[in-house]
Amino acid sequence: MKSIEEKIQDLKRERGAVIIAHNYQPDEVQAIADFTGDSLELSRKGAELPEEVIVFCGVHFMAETAAILSPEKTILLPDQFAGCPMADMITAEQLQAKKAEHPSAVVITYVNSSAAIKAESDLCCTSSNAMAVVSSVPADQEIIFVPDTHLGHYIQDELNREMIIWDGYCPTHSRIRDVDILREKEDHPNAIVMAHPECPQNIRDIADELLSTGQMCKVAAKSPHKEFIVATEMGLLYRLRNENPDKKFYSVSDRAVCPNMKKIDLEKVLWSLEDMQHRVVVPEPICSQARKSIDAMLAVK
Numbered sequence: 409m410k411s412i413e414e415k416i417q418d419l420k421r422e423r424g425a426v427i428i429a430h431n432y433q434p435d436e437v438q439a440i441a442d443f444t445g446d447s448l449e450l451s452r453k454g455a456e457l458p459e460e461v462i463v464f465c466g467v468h469f470m471a472e473t474a475a476i477l478s479p480e481k482t483i484l485l486p487d488q489f490a491g492c493p494m495a496d497m498i499t500a501e502q503l504q505a506k507k508a509e510h511p512s513a514v515v516i517t518y519v520n521s522s523a524a525i526k527a528e529s530d531l532c533c534t535s536s537n538a539m540a541v542v543s544s545v546p547a548d549q550e551i552i553f554v555p556d557t558h559l560g561h562y563i564q565d566e567l568n569r570e571m572i573i574w575d576g577y578c579p580t581h582s583r584i585r586d587v588d589i590l591r592e593k594e595d596h597p598n599a600i601v602m603a604h605p606e607c608p609q610n611i612r613d614i615a616d617e618l619l620s621t622g623q624m625c626k627v628a629a630k631s632p633h634k635e636f637i638v639a640t641e642m643g644l645l646y647r648l649r650n651e652n653p654d655k656k657f658y659s660v661s662d663r664a665v666c667p668n669m670k671k672i673d674l675e676k677v678l679w680s681l682e683d684m685q686h687r688v689v690v691p692e693p694i695c696s697q698a699r700k701s702i703d704a705m706l707a708v709k
């Protein structure tokens with residue numbers, strides 16, 4: 409009898425599909441994926457790939473971003489309820505009201521947001537390019553930054569650039585405690601601390617590097633250091649350990665888990681290919697309007 413992995417591979421070929429997975433996906437999903445990456449890498453990959461069907465193992469806003477960039481392709485999200493609580497912390501009506509208070513402000517939206525929010529925005533950004541995106545806006549221009557307060561304040565402090573910042577946050581990164589990092593540092597004094605910029609300020613203050621998940625993979629591979637304390641969702645450890653078998657990676661807490669990222673498993677990937685479900689489509693005019701903010705982001709060098 410065929411294993412579930414073999415059934416997925418057979419059906420993937422039959423459907424002309426490709427499987428892409430975010431760095432926080434369960435280990436077994438990352439293991440069968442054709443590509444793994446961070447939000448920016450996956451958006452780019454989805455648009456570049458020749459396959460017409462993309463099984464997107466991640467959360468809803470990520471599949472939506474792929475659908476905006478490739479509206480002609482079939483984008484499948486294996487669990488339709490895999491959302492991102494941070495993305496739900498702002499509505500289009502709330503953003504419209506904020507824009508009405510600051511009519512000349514440029515709106516920069518973190519990719520962890522719905523298509524409707526992106527459609528109301530001038531520029532999109534991810535954790536790997538937020539600094540460059542904010543820097544691309546002229547210094548005298550007012551900026552509204554949504555929805556992540558921690559990423560917003562990190563950029564604001566680094567660039568010494570006042571912004572109007574929304575108060576959304578990631579519940580998973582908010583569960584990471586400074587005491588957990590300090591304990592790991594005591595146990596592993598030679599390790600460097602890599603934290604995600606979605607972490608609150610007390611965590612950012614003790615981190616050596618603030619990086620997107622894709623940047624963490626690159627830094628870990630290139631760094632002469634052999635030990636790393638990883639302050640982000642635990643799923644990333646699978647990739648870090650696989651790609652760097654000679655190095656050691658320590659998670660800060662087993663509470664650093666994103667329940668939405670873990671909604672997808674191998675059964676759901678298989679059902680997704682069998683039933684060609686759940687298709688993510690972004691209707692017009694939201695799709696074209698949201699695309700403008702993503703294209704504006706991709707144009708920033």
Ligand code: 13P
Nearest residue numbers: 446447448535620621622
């Ligand atoms: P990355 O873009 O760094 O992969 O982050 C996505 C995310 O949802 C972090 O919580």
Ligand code: SF4
Nearest residue numbers: 492493494578580666
């Ligand atoms: Fe959203 Fe946080 Fe999960 Fe990332 S880790 S998808 S920001 S809830």
